Amino acid sequence: MPVTQTPITRELFDEVILPIYAPAQFVPVKGQGSRVWDQQGKEYIDFAGGIAVTALGHCHPVLVETLQKQSEQLWHLSNIFTNEPALRLAKKLTDATFADRIFFANSGAEANEAAFKLARYYATNTISPYKTKIIAFHHAFHGRTFFTVTVGGQPKYSDGFGPKPADIVHVPFNDLDAVKAVIDDHTCAIVVEPIQGEGGVTPATEAFLSGLRQLCDQYQALLVFDEVQTGMGRTGKLFAYQHSEVVPDILTTAKALGGGFPVSAMLTREGIAKVMTPGSHGTTYGGNPLACSVAEASLDIINDSQLLAGVEQRHQWFIKALEEINNHYHIFTTIRGKGLLIGAQLAPEYAARLRDFIQAAAEHGLLLLSAGSDVLRFTPSLIIPEQDVQQGMAKLQQAIAQVIG
């Protein structure tokens, strides 16, 4: 070992990591349940959940055990071979949803990339080579590959990289008339998040989603639900579409699927899947046994009526605590969302202080997220204990008091 070693500190980030993130000033080193500790041993309550990923908290004992066991069994084969964990997980996902066929990948963007490619492939192969238009929404987020970031509705993320994938149009979210104005026989898909997550925790209305379903049926287009953030119990159902009558043709899920281990899935029906043939799409890592075994364990725990009822109960704790804070400080205009995907929109006079609230929260020992330009976002573990909710809310109150003086 060399005599002088580079100290591993937050400063090193600014020297060696591509400058596309602005991480917090501390470096977490350990997590357990809904608590995290940094290099100095300072404790944090986690209301962020790794951006809606660690749905069972950090280092859940069952996931740890599953990962350890599988790590001694088989890690990776590629899709030249299939494997038992992938087959088991796919069977369980089809049993639990509208879907018959599953494609596994490693991230939300990759699941969406597959979904958008499938939608176009299906339309161009079964109806017309000109049926390629994708309708998506302002403020939508679908990932960072060039196709998915272009379908996303935030040009600041897709500009500057040269010519974009073509034939993608964006209209205002929750505005059915705007969709009617652009949909036509050349439309292959409408892509929507049941609750816009990154865009500001904005739920789609029931009327909007059922209107999209009708338009898709009328124009022979596929309805794609991006449930990367809303899936896996986040809203109190296994998938958000299960709250309503509207069933999509393609659904993507990622974030919480592996509870923190990278894995994603695209779900669809047989009639759509059958246009694909060996070689039409693929991935090296997708569906590897290590990821699928952890996701299977995660799904087994989350797809349980008691756990899902607990998400609803925790929703009530969060809303009640946020309303109490708001009665005192009057900083939120709306508190919205479903289950444990909750957004508190800052009043206009506080919107510019969004980063200050998050930084002050960290100083008081609370991990918190933003969404959009003026929303505090709460995406904790689906099994966060009541005591952690209360302690976290006390810290939030202290942080707010500090910021607004």
Ligand SMILES: *Cc1c(COP(=O)(O)O)cnc(C)c1O
């Ligand atoms: C996070 C997110 C994605 C992208 O997922 P990655 O794993 O970062 O590629 C896509 N869609 C939605 C709705 C998301 O919240």
